[in-house]
Amino acid sequence: MSSITVQPDSPSVRDALSRIRNFCIIAHVDHGKSTLADRLLELTGTVSKRDMQEQLLDSMELEREKGVTIKASAVRMIYQAKDGNQYELNLIDTPGHVDFAYEVSRALNACEGALLVVDASQGIEAQTLANLYLALEAGLHIIPVINKIDLPHARPDEVAQEIGNLLGDDPQHMLRISAKEGIGIEAVLERIIQEVPSPKGDSEAPLQALIFDSHYDSYKGVIAYVRIMNGVVGLKTKLRMAATGAITEPVEIGVFTPRMTPTGHLSAGEVGYIATGLKSVRECRVGDTMLDAARPAEPLKGYKPAKPMVFASIFPTHAEDYPLLRDALEKLQLNDASLTFEPENSSALGFGFRVGFLGLFHMEIVQERLEREYNLDVVITAPSVEYEAVLTNGEVIKVDRPADMPDPSRLREMREPWMKIEIFTPAEYIGPIMELVTKRRGISESMEYLDAHRVVLKYAMPLAELIVDFYDRLKSISKGYASLDYQFDSYRPGDLVKLDILINGDPLDSMAMITHRDEAQRRGAVLCKKIKDAIPRQLFEVPIQAAIGGKIIARETKPALRKDVLAKCYGGDVTRKRKLLEKQKEGKKRMKMFGTVEIPQEAFMAMLRLED
Amino acid sequence: MNTGVYLHIPFCSARCTYCDFNTYVGLEALFAPYVRALLAEIAQYDGFPAQTLFFGGGTPSLLSPEQIGALIEAARSAFQLPPEAEITLECNPGTVNLGYLRALRACGVNRLSFGAQSAIPAELSLLGRDHNWHTVVQAVQNAREAGFEHVNLDLIFGLPHQSLCDWEHTLHAVLRLEPDHLSLYALTLEPGTPLHQQVRRGQLPSPDPDLTADMYEMAEALLGEAGFEHYEISNWCRPGKACQHNLIYWRNEPYVGLGAGAHGFDLRRRYWRVRHPAEYVARVERGQTTEAGDEPISEPLARGETMMLGLRLLQEGVSQDRFRARFGAPIEAFFAAELAEGTRRGLIEVTEQCVRLTPRGRFVSNQVMQWFIPDVAAVA
Ligand SMILES: Nc1nc2c(ncn2[C@@H]2O[C@H](COP(=O)(O)OP(=O)(O)OP(=O)(O)O)[C@@H](O)[C@H]2O)c(=O)[nH]1
Ligand code: SF4
Ligand SMILES: [Mg+2]
Numbered sequence: 001m002s003s004i005t006v007q008p009d010s011p012s013v014r015d016a017l018s019r020i021r022n023f024c025i026i027a028h029v030d031h032g033k034s035t036l037a038d039r040l041l042e043l044t045g046t047v048s049k050r051d052m053q054e055q056l057l058d059s060m061e062l063e064r065e066k067g068v069t070i071k072a073s074a075v076r077m078i079y080q081a082k083d084g085n086q087y088e089l090n091l092i093d094t095p096g097h098v099d100f101a102y103e104v105s106r107a108l109n110a111c112e113g114a115l116l117v118v119d120a121s122q123g124i125e126a127q128t129l130a131n132l133y134l135a136l137e138a139g140l141h142i143i144p145v146i147n148k149i150d151l152p153h154a155r156p157d158e159v160a161q162e163i164g165n166l167l168g169d170d171p172q173h174m175l176r177i178s179a180k181e182g183i184g185i186e187a188v189l190e191r192i193i194q195e196v197p198s199p200k201g202d203s204e205a206p207l208q209a210l211i212f213d214s215h216y217d218s219y220k221g222v223i224a225y226v227r228i229m230n231g232v233v234g235l236k237t238k239l240r241m242a243a244t245g246a247i248t249e250p251v252e253i254g255v256f257t258p259r260m261t262p263t264g265h266l267s268a269g270e271v272g273y274i275a276t277g278l279k280s281v282r283e284c285r286v287g288d289t290m291l292d293a294a295r296p297a298e299p300l301k302g303y304k305p306a307k308p309m310v311f312a313s314i315f316p317t318h319a320e321d322y323p324l325l326r327d328a329l330e331k332l333q334l335n336d337a338s339l340t341f342e343p344e345n346s347s348a349l350g351f352g353f354r355v356g357f358l359g360l361f362h363m364e365i366v367q368e369r370l371e372r373e374y375n376l377d378v379v380i381t382a383p384s385v386e387y388e389a390v391l392t393n394g395e396v397i398k399v400d401r402p403a404d405m406p407d408p409s410r411l412r413e414m415r416e417p418w419m420k421i422e423i424f425t426p427a428e429y430i431g432p433i434m435e436l437v438t439k440r441r442g443i444s445e446s447m448e449y450l451d452a453h454r455v456v457l458k459y460a461m462p463l464a465e466l467i468v469d470f471y472d473r474l475k476s477i478s479k480g481y482a483s484l485d486y487q488f489d490s491y492r493p494g495d496l497v498k499l500d501i502l503i504n505g506d507p508l509d510s511m512a513m514i515t516h517r518d519e520a521q522r523r524g525a526v527l528c529k530k531i532k533d534a535i536p537r538q539l540f541e542v543p544i545q546a547a548i549g550g551k552i553i554a555r556e557t558k559p560a561l562r563k564d565v566l567a568k569c570y571g572g573d574v575t576r577k578r579k580l581l582e583k584q585k586e587g588k589k590r591m592k593m594f595g596t597v598e599i600p601q602e603a604f605m606a607m608l609r610l611e612d
Numbered sequence: 613m614n615t616g617v618y619l620h621i622p623f624c625s626a627r628c629t630y631c632d633f634n635t636y637v638g639l640e641a642l643f644a645p646y647v648r649a650l651l652a653e654i655a656q657y658d659g660f661p662a663q664t665l666f667f668g669g670g671t672p673s674l675l676s677p678e679q680i681g682a683l684i685e686a687a688r689s690a691f692q693l694p695p696e697a698e699i700t701l702e703c704n705p706g707t708v709n710l711g712y713l714r715a716l717r718a719c720g721v722n723r724l725s726f727g728a729q730s731a732i733p734a735e736l737s738l739l740g741r742d743h744n745w746h747t748v749v750q751a752v753q754n755a756r757e758a759g760f761e762h763v764n765l766d767l768i769f770g771l772p773h774q775s776l777c778d779w780e781h782t783l784h785a786v787l788r789l790e791p792d793h794l795s796l797y798a799l800t801l802e803p804g805t806p807l808h809q810q811v812r813r814g815q816l817p818s819p820d821p822d823l824t825a826d827m828y829e830m831a832e833a834l835l836g837e838a839g840f841e842h843y844e845i846s847n848w849c850r851p852g853k854a855c856q857h858n859l860i861y862w863r864n865e866p867y868v869g870l871g872a873g874a875h876g877f878d879l880r881r882r883y884w885r886v887r888h889p890a891e892y893v894a895r896v897e898r899g900q901t902t903e904a905g906d907e908p909i910s911e912p913l914a915r916g917e918t919m920m921l922g923l924r925l926l927q928e929g930v931s932q933d934r935f936r937a938r939f940g941a942p943i944e945a946f947f948a949a950e951l952a953e954g955t956r957r958g959l960i961e962v963t964e965q966c967v968r969l970t971p972r973g974r975f976v977s978n979q980v981m982q983w984f985i986p987d988v989a990a991v992a
Contacts, residue, residue, distance in 0.1 A: 539959070539979060562822055562976075563822075563824055563976065565845055565975065573884075574861070574875070575875070575882055575884075577920070578916075581920065581982040582982075582985055585982040585987070
């Protein structure tokens with residue numbers, strides 16, 4: 001379907017489609033996507049100046065506080081273009097953080113175009129490229145936007161050249177804006193009208209609505225964010241979810257402006273929401289297609305569900321909060337289908353959950369939401385990746401917690417996930433970065449110059465090495481300039497061992513870990529030291545050991561308590577003295593016994609909270 | 613069973629940096645009314661026999677010999693104190709001269725307790741003490757000259773920056789003064805005190821518990837060689853010079869507490885009086901009770917407290933006879949499991965005569981004592 005010349009005063013279906021533009025904004029973290037979205041909302045009058053606030057679409061409390069987009073959001077704008085026509089623009093703002101790359105890829109399928117925002121002072125970074133490739137793969141028209149030209153150290157010409165090299169576009173032609181100062185925004189809108197193809201689709205055809213996101217509302221059930229590919233949907237349409245087979249009638253249909261505004265119907269080419277009334281996100285999965293139950297069409301190609309990469313156990317600090325923790329995780333899952341969890345029981349920490357995350361940032365977000373939105377005090381064990389254990393009988397099992405690692409006698413081989421990583425960096429940091437990556441068992445694959453000063457380093461590296469503060473180390477050795485992207489590559493065999501921690505000879509399950517044999521000694525020593533500092537002295541000396549199989553590889557000794565004597569008992573104040581002892585005794589009740597060693601719950605928490 | 617009388621004098625000339633006692637600086641104007649109030653309260657106990665009298669503080673030696681004399685006289689008659697009754701007065705070595713001490717002796721004080729704390733100038737100033745070591749030496753000499761045969765010195769150890777060597781120096785210096793009695797307290801950093809704050813802010817190192825334990829061991833050895841008996845966890849004495857008043861506390865026997873913030877105990881009930889001296893005076897003047905609160909002591913609680921306190925007595929321990937006489941059954945009848953556990957771990961020794969801490973148990977007495985204290989829930 002090419003360009004359109006229909007009389008303006010006799011609107012046809014095709015004409016309606018020609019007045020729609022669906023686009024998303026993609027970029028590396030902090031390059032200004034959400035700020036640009038603000039300006040677009042303002043300029044189109046979607047949000048009045050009075051209601052405007054910074055990064056308006058970041059509506060979650062945590063997003064606002066961190067200044068980071070976590071969840072994609074959609075909004076409809078009406079724009080009066082210079083060609084005299086009024087257009088419906090559907091914008092999807094996306095997160096830039098690598099953990100949420102899957103959110104980006106979903107949004108892409110709902111659009112025909114993408115604004116690729118690049119910070120004029122930083123240039124192309126890891127997620128710029130990663131997201132660009134996703135957009136190209138999805139067949140989107142790319143409009144590069146060089147942002148932050150107001151910054152004193154902006155170098156828009158160089159950045160334009162970098163992008164030009166990448167896309168084959170003319171650097172002169174590229175948009176240069178300041179989202180913050182509101183410079184060049186109208187040109188962005190005009191460019192969208194001119195360049196982003198209008199959606200294809202047939203309103204007469206049977207309904208196909210792509211669910212690209214969802215959230216849960218306690219009154220309206222699962223609210224599906226949809227892009228209507230073909231057909232129309234109205235309040236009377238009986239809906240069927242292609243993958244799950246769930247049947248429902250819409251409770252409400254509408255568009256985001258950015259508030260949810262009911263319209264009663266959506267037709268081919270449009271982006272909006274359908275409140276399904278369904279009580280579980282499992283029945284209405286992101287990536288699925290909604291069909292008209294009366295006239296079912298073929299489902300659209302969905303996306304692979306996001307797969308958790310990092311696992312950790314979450315325990316409530318107060319055991320009685322366990323049911324609250326379960327509720328909270330269930331609620332979070334309603335809006336975050338990538339979160340997985342199952343109950344688990346630790347001898348040290350009691351009842352909790354084994355939780356799967358997309359990455360460390362995702363884990364941090366979940367922890368903070370539990371603490372803030374649900375007021376829970378939780379403790380999280382050290383993150384682990386999902387290993388594969390090949391048993392002697394050839395069976396392959398997944399192992400994401402140390403306790404599940406099979407006995408060596410049954411084990412033929414352990415495999416661990418390896419990632420492809422890309423590091424964008426100014427050339428001067430190549431040396432230290434190589435050193436860091438090599439120390440983390442990384443294998444160099446290639447190095448390409450983006451321009452005279454910047455390079456892309458490609459490596460393969462075990463995920464397990466990536467999740468122990470690799471990103472922070474990378475940032476610090478490159479003074480913040482290097483950026484990182486990674487993707488799963490493959491499972492590869494590794495010399496992996498289970499490191500047990502023994503207190504007075506008894507294994508402490510929550511501190512066990514799976515680690516590479518070469519790292520075991522160092523990590524064991526660190527852990528023993530950490531535990532030694534965290535546990536109180538006992539009436540006897542307590543050995544703390546790290547062991548592989550039966551073999552001790554590191555050891556610390558907590559000396560016995562030597563002195564615990566109350567000072568002067570003044571003026572017959574026996575009550576006060578007794579109260580002090582009572583308090584001490586009360587404290588002991590909250591202790592766990594490990595054989596004969598008493599360890600207060602707080603000490604466990606302290607051990608887990610301490611950084612390596 | 614003996615009964616003690618405790619008189620609290622809540623005034624000091626300066627506040628020490630570690631002190632969280634109920635004491636006040638700059639209330640000189642209250643001295644006279646306060647003494648009057650005490651006299652009035654003592655009078656209410658007319659015909660209530662007691663065996664010891666203890667002036668604690670604060671700094672009782674801020675009062676004049678006349679004031680102290682009047683209080684002793686009133687107490688002697690109200691409590692029918694025996695003529696040889698132990699009458700102790702806590703003194704700041706800096707506030708007493710020979711004349712003052714002679715006057716005290718004359719009006720019946722027969723035991724002096726000096727807050728010496730340390731022989732090291734830097735430590736004295738860290739503690740905010742307003743005297744120096746020479747003053748202590750002088751005060752002890754004067755006490756002897758005034759005829760005191762019972763002189764105690766208080767010392768504090770486990771201070772920030774204090775080395776084992778420093779402590780040894782203080783101990784030797786103190787032994788040269790040939791006191792009859794020594795009280796040695798490991799520093800506890802009480803919340804709210806300047807010293808606690810400085811440690812919390814990192815301006816001072818926090819005391820090392822192992823070093824403090826070494827100091828305690830050193831004191832045990834040195835004082836033992838010098839002929840002192842280690843009769844209570846924090847107290848040493850020359851034979852026959854144990855503090856009779858404090859023995860009453862440790863045996864969990866009754867005592868009357870008089871004055872602001874003082875605690876008293878009559879075997880069934882422990883009470884405490886209003887803390888501020890002005891409030892105390894006002895209440896007495898208005899004829900109101902000065903009690904601010906009390907706590908009934910049930911039998912199980914009394915048994916627990918008897919163990920907690922008695923275990924502090926390292927030789928005497930909790931006497932089997934006294935316990936049986938008071939509670940109608942032997943200690944084992946109530947505390948079989950605790951005694952077994954303590955013996956197994958080598959922290960407690962059970963003999964025909966008593967239950968007491970072993971030398972190892974002394975260091976961790978809190979751990980042992982808490983076994984005997986009933987659970988809070990069980991009492992409530
Ligand atoms: N100087 C300047 N700062 C800008 C401009 N655009 C955005 N910023 C600032 O850059 C920071 C990041 O902006 P956001 O809009 O939150 O970036 P984002 O790309 O949405 O970030 P993520 O959602 O976390 O990936 C904010 O502090 C903005 O104020 C600009 O044109 N000039
Ligand atoms: S002299 Fe005693 S009561 Fe007075 S402030 Fe010093 S330590 Fe406290
Ligand atoms: Mg954003």
